[in-house]
Amino acid sequence: MTWLRALREVVRSGLTIEEARLEPLLALRTAVGVALVIGPALWLASPAYAASAALGAYSAGAATFQRTWRPRKVIALGAGVGLALGTFLGYLAAGRLATFLPLLAVWAFAAGMAWAVGSTAGIVAATTVGSMLVTVTLPTSIGRALEHAGIIALGGVAQALLILLFPIRRWGAHRDALADALAAVADYARRLRHDPTAPFDPEPLMTARDAAAVTPSQARTRPSVLHGPRGLAERIRPVVAALADPGVGAPPEGPGRDRARELLDAAAEVLDAAARSIRRGTPAEVSPGSTDALCVDEEHEVLEGPARQAAERLVELLGEALEIARCGTPGRTPATPVAEDAQVLVRPTMFRLVPVVVRAVRRELRRDSPVFRHAVRLAAVATLGYLIAARLPVGHGYWVPITSVMVMRPDFHQTYARAVARLAGTLAGVALATGMVRALGPDAQVFGLLAVVSAGLSFMLNRTGYAYSQCFTAAYVVFLLGMGGQAWEQTVPERVVLTLLGGALAMLAYVVFPAWETPRLPGRLADWLAAEGRYAAAVLRSYAEPTREQHADLRRALLASREARAAWQEAYDRARQEPVRPRGLTSREAEEAQEALKGFDRAAMLMESHVPRADSRPVPEAERLAEALEADTAQAAVDVREHRNPDWARVEEALHAWEGAAAGDGSPVVRRGAEMQKQALEDLATAVSRTPLERDVGSAREEQRVRAAAATEGDGSGSAHRGG
Numbered sequence: 001m002t003w004l005r006a007l008r009e010v011v012r013s014g015l016t017i018e019e020a021r022l023e024p025l026l027a028l029r030t031a032v033g034v035a036l037v038i039g040p041a042l043w044l045a046s047p048a049y050a051a052s053a054a055l056g057a058y059s060a061g062a063a064t065f066q067r068t069w070r071p072r073k074v075i076a077l078g079a080g081v082g083l084a085l086g087t088f089l090g091y092l093a094a095g096r097l098a099t100f101l102p103l104l105a106v107w108a109f110a111a112g113m114a115w116a117v118g119s120t121a122g123i124v125a126a127t128t129v130g131s132m133l134v135t136v137t138l139p140t141s142i143g144r145a146l147e148h149a150g151i152i153a154l155g156g157v158a159q160a161l162l163i164l165l166f167p168i169r170r171w172g173a174h175r176d177a178l179a180d181a182l183a184a185v186a187d188y189a190r191r192l193r194h195d196p197t198a199p200f201d202p203e204p205l206m207t208a209r210d211a212a213a214v215t216p217s218q219a220r221t222r223p224s225v226l227h228g229p230r231g232l233a234e235r236i237r238p239v240v241a242a243l244a245d246p247g248v249g250a251p252p253e254g255p256g257r258d259r260a261r262e263l264l265d266a267a268a269e270v271l272d273a274a275a276r277s278i279r280r281g282t283p284a285e286v287s288p289g290s291t292d293a294l295c296v297d298e299e300h301e302v303l304e305g306p307a308r309q310a311a312e313r314l315v316e317l318l319g320e321a322l323e324i325a326r327c328g329t330p331g332r333t334p335a336t337p338v339a340e341d342a343q344v345l346v347r348p349t350m351f352r353l354v355p356v357v358v359r360a361v362r363r364e365l366r367r368d369s370p371v372f373r374h375a376v377r378l379a380a381v382a383t384l385g386y387l388i389a390a391r392l393p394v395g396h397g398y399w400v401p402i403t404s405v406m407v408m409r410p411d412f413h414q415t416y417a418r419a420v421a422r423l424a425g426t427l428a429g430v431a432l433a434t435g436m437v438r439a440l441g442p443d444a445q446v447f448g449l450l451a452v453v454s455a456g457l458s459f460m461l462n463r464t465g466y467a468y469s470q471c472f473t474a475a476y477v478v479f480l481l482g483m484g485g486q487a488w489e490q491t492v493p494e495r496v497v498l499t500l501l502g503g504a505l506a507m508l509a510y511v512v513f514p515a516w517e518t519p520r521l522p523g524r525l526a527d528w529l530a531a532e533g534r535y536a537a538a539v540l541r542s543y544a545e546p547t548r549e550q551h552a553d554l555r556r557a558l559l560a561s562r563e564a565r566a567a568w569q570e571a572y573d574r575a576r577q578e579p580v581r582p583r584g585l586t587s588r589e590a591e592e593a594q595e596a597l598k599g600f601d602r603a604a605m606l607m608e609s610h611v612p613r614a615d616s617r618p619v620p621e622a623e624r625l626a627e628a629l630e631a632d633t634a635q636a637a638v639d640v641r642e643h644r645n646p647d648w649a650r651v652e653e654a655l656h657a658w659e660g661a662a663a664g665d666g667s668p669v670v671r672r673g674a675e676m677q678k679q680a681l682e683d684l685a686t687a688v689s690r691t692p693l694e695r696d697v698g699s700a701r702e703e704q705r706v707r708a709a710a711a712t713e714g715d716g717s718g719s720a721h722r723g724g
Helices: 003-014 024-044 047-063 072-093 097-116 119-135 142-165 172-194 203-212 216-221 229-244 255-280 288-293 305-326 353-364 370-391 399-407 412-440 444-460 466-483 488-512 518-544 548-576 587-608 621-641 649-659 662-666 668-688 692-714 718-723
Strands: none
Touching (some): 003 412, 024 142, 047 072, 047 142, 047 444, 072 119, 072 142, 097 370, 097 399, 119 399, 172 203, 172 229, 172 255, 203 548, 229 255, 229 587, 305 668, 370 488, 399 412, 412 466, 518 548, 518 587, 518 621, 518 668, 548 587, 621 649, 621 668
């Protein structure tokens, strides 16, 4: 992608309105938390103290809107403590560049490394850098530092108390994650009715698993309906795929295919009913037609062989889903127990999280890590922005580094999109708030009320787009400055210029010290290939030796393959938005390799749906194929990293040996799945294998194609070509 096209995408993304469900009650509760600290501070103290209280309450409230599975009150308290600590240290070091700049650099670097833990930690840590920058403009003394830090922390405490006293959908995010997983499998079943080889994105299942991990205190209060349905969705997914597949399931045409479509439609309705039940906490009814379709008649059932086995297994699993759908009210436990309930996914408490955080940060302390490079950029930009602002003949120069810190992200696209969105939102918010300030005149109480209203609107629009939320955030800041007696003629134009300068500085920093994902695509693809090979080998070993231990290994390999696939998908999506010339993998090769590995994963999933029980007859030939698959994919991963052509000699030899074994005829599903995997591996080799001459020609063609696309967009003929 060229720079011009990348910047167009950045502007479009930054100004896009995202479809998200508004949560006015949550926004109202958080805005009330801001009001509860602003009002008493204005009445009992001064506008300066009210501004500090508003900083803590607003930032702590904004932190609770981030995607996290921990209790919101803990997030609010943590944000309040972090803001207070940053404020206090900023006070102590303020006044001398020799002390403040090193502190700012170290603090900003630590905030950047917080992304190693997750996006929520990274965003909250960035706000603490902002609080440190604001405090350097206030009077400096240890007593005042403690006072303002305490008031900022009080804002976080106020938000936490409101969450404790007025819980709104306490388990709402967890319910939504589980319901989304069931709804995703329902949508998959519907798509399989028309496309038996439709792909499935495991991200909803991964999110549901992440949400299912709870701390010991959460495990004691978690609703019973959130315990087992995730495992149910995990087990239904391969079964519906096996039923729909014409190779190992229902025939391509005829009564068997019609029966499979009927079962898939019933499965989709039952899963949707279960999803609605979990999301709303109310019982859900399923139509009698779908219930009747789940009755397998021993005499008149048209499905045979593996297809009939899949149908019977699906009916059994949907019976459990029906029980969930009909017993969805809080406090009622489904009558059908789910095996996964025996084990609870444990999330470490805040104190036990410390060694986890240390290990995560230590893993990212390397030069090629995007998180480490982001931390270096953040530290450099924060200090440079502060130095530039200190030399400018304007007040409130801290808006330059604050803007840079708040818009910067570890990847190119988000950083640039947020910079554009922040500038657009700031311009609109400042214009709106300025007009109101001029019309109303100086009145601290009125400006405090308007600041609370602006904060509430910012919270409500938090998930609809950064630009629209930032509009009311800018208005909130203008009202706070007006509450403190700052003249609008001084603050408004300055803030627009300083915001533009801070955004430009953040964008320039990514150009100077980038962390492009495009060169890392071969490594990500190699990791995914190796993980998929281990998953496929674990499936085959479950046939060769059907024991509980093998089934546990299979589950671990499946989760590892999903993590590797998610890492590839994230890198691939970022690389497609980067203005970087392809290195190692062209865009077409990456797309073809991705489709081949998805086919490989699908074949393993089909075999997994028929994995025998622990007391079933073993398939010895599967062990040899498992060893061959694991060895060849591991070697191929090395070849992909080093840009060599992969080879599947061991897999071919194992399959040829299986053809002569009579025992292999008793496992048609695993045999057909192995053939599908072999075809997927050949497609992968075709996608990434090139001679030296082909590599040179391919790179030249890719560069020529990119230039042609840019030229087509520039002369406006792209739509004509697409339309013709």
